[in-house]
Amino acid sequence: MAALPPIFALQSGYVTLRTDKSRILGFVIFQGVRGLSHYYPDYLAVILIGVLAGTAARIILLRIDYRQYPGYPHGYLTHTALGLIASALGAVAVPALLKPDFVAVTFLTLAAQQFREIRNMERQTLESLEKTELVKRGLDYIEGIARTFEARNYLVMGTSLITALAAQFGGVPAAVFAAFLMLYASYYFMSGEIIGDICDVVPARLSFDGSILKIDEIGLINIGLKSMRDKILQDGLAVMIKPKNSNARATIHDIGQRTAIAFTAAVFLGTKKDVDLPEFTPLARKNPDTGEVGLYIVPVHKDIEKLIAAVKLTPVLESARSKPLNAGPSIKSVEDKVM
Amino acid sequence: MFNATTGTILAVITLNMEEVSGGAPIFFAGDEEKQEKMARYLSKMLDATVHDLENGTLVIVRH
16 A cells, blocks of 8 residues: 555545456556646646647748749648648657656657658749749858748747746746747847848949940940930939948948849849830949949839839848958968968 | 849840941831831830930930
């Protein structure tokens, strides 16, 4: 009798009259019920809270995507569903670790595989759309978007893991706090830099030097037809993108970044370009002496303020980001070796 | 259009036959007005850009 838990022993004298067999059965049922009422709801609550926080993070991050990515309805569903899976993986890790079932934690490696697939999926979708795109997004931009989609799933997994940990050790209030903290962190980290942060964007003047179209002093393209020249002068818009420092100069020097700027401008303002009107292709060309970039576009809505806003809102691409100004110590060590 | 090679001169429209020769089809135009018209038509047919060499010769290039 001493081996039985106190609650069981308290349940009056008839327990003592039972046979050994029924005592064992009673004990097993008791443990089972205790397990159900105590352990499972705990784990279940922890997992559910984690999954909830993770999925919420994915949906919030999808909303930010809208500027950079056309939010196809099926894309939303796909990414929400994958976000749900990612957050479930993150949340389940906590009970698996506590149980402790370390083998179960290895399934997290599956997650990495899964998310690489997401990157491929995004890349393939955008690349196949690119073929029929009049104004190209550019491979750099596509790669950037694909990588972002992969990274966001890791953020989702992290959010659900941290929230589940907080729920396990600190209860619901701690979980809510952790969830908000992680949501804010995800939002903050994934917003990224935009061109407006690193460059000044000012209106510029389009002119022709003979048949060469120019933005201020940057020569862009040779336009042969007089009628086309008049049309461009009448309907075209131009801005000058002035880098604030050498880091910014190196960033907008990147062709992929410039293609992304032209694409964003064309998305915001529309473009009069068509298959048989290649002259109206938005162009971003560099002044080789100053590093300033001139952007030319023949928009549907001729609104210079909107064009400046579009250029400023273009995300700085990961692949274009360059920081020669911060290269001091590493360059110094190389110099020491060479000199 | 999407599979065509880029950067090739598809046609040459000139006012001055002595300035041109070579591989691309060459069109002779009597005056500037005709030249402009021919260039516009050809650019529409070929979905390509008209460039001016400013020596009385226009070339049509696919980019």
